[in-house]
Amino acid sequence: MGVMTMTAAEAANERSVGVADGSREIPGSGTRSRLDLHALLARWGVIAGFIAMVIFFAAMRPDTFATWQNARSIINASPILIIFGCIVTATMVLGEFDISFPNLADLSSIVIAVLVTTGGLSAGVELMFAVALGILASVALGALTGFLVASGRVHSFVITLAIASVASGLELTASDRLPNGQKQLSSLGLPSGLQRLGTASTMGGVRVAFLVAVVVGAITWFVLRRTVVGRRIHAVGGNSRAAELAAVPLRRIRFGVFVVGGALAGLAGLLGVAQRGYIPTASPPLMLSSYTAVFLGASVLGLRRFNVGGTLLAIVFLQTLSNGLSLMNQDRWLASVITGSVLLVAVMTNRRGA
Secondary structure, three states, X not given: OHXXXXXXXXXXXXXXXXXXXXOOOOOOHHHHHHHHHHHHHHHHHHHHHHHHHHHHHHHHOOOOOOOHHHHHHHHHOOHHHHHHHHHHHHHHHOOOOOOOHHHHHHHHHHHHHHHHHHOOOOHXXXXXXXXXXXXXXXXXXXXXXXHHHHHOOOOHHHHHHXXXXXXXXHHHHHHOOOHHHOOOEOHHHOOHHHHHHHHOEOOOOOEHHHHHHHHHHHHHHHHHHHOHHHHHHHHHHHOHHHHHHOOOOXXXXXXXXXXXXXXXXHHHHHHHHHHHOEOOOXXXXXXXXXXXXXXXXXXXXXXXXXXXXXXXXXHHHHHHHHHHHHHOOOOHHHHHHHHHHHHHHHHHHHHHHO
């Protein structure tokens, strides 16, 4: 009996020593290691991937990529995507879905382009009138979207799909009124005041349009994170039933988010026409990048929630990726494939961490 007791004690001691010196595997430690690795990737994967990407492109194209001129090019190409990212972030925080904002932006662009090239008012008044009507057209459709979504009878995806089709039809109709039967319009054919908005730069060559977009991002962040309205938007998106019981005005919040989204889409349309003139359906291709940025931004630092700061960082990631591939003379389809893959990975990561 004593021998058996000693043997058991020795075995227990051996196990404890084995655990202490790491020579034996702790039951379940493999699972914990995998979980720790997943948590590490979820928290730092986006930032590590960005650093690796910058190093790669800088090594492959040292004379062109790692220059201030190229960084400035990335910055100046970002304003519209930044504004779109703010629209999508607010909508996703609300728990809704919007695919109409690019079409609203294009509608705003064509309204402005038509009015400034065919109106009979003085240049200054004509430009102000055109800008106001262009943004108002986008706001009107945003308000219609908000009203329909607030009614709660149809999913926001279906509603915004219908609104996108309506806006596209209105854009096509309005484009028939461009001078000389043109279907697109160079920025050189626009009034000088509108051209200046698209080309005006600060010291260092950073365009004013980018600063406008950054201000929009800062205001969106502040509203969502630091105001009563922002807390209500989060409440509606998190649990609309609980928000209703807490006397949060669900319909007003939903309506307001889509109205503001319409206004921001109109602003994006204004910046777009000022920078590049009017190009038919120029904005819808940015929808994939907008949603990719929002979902990827939710993965930044493992936050797993939609947030403006993460969205802006993700936009820098995507714009840098697009720029690097362009400098390496890669086909455009490759950027689309990578962007779609990044979106898929970001969504899967967020769902797994939920």
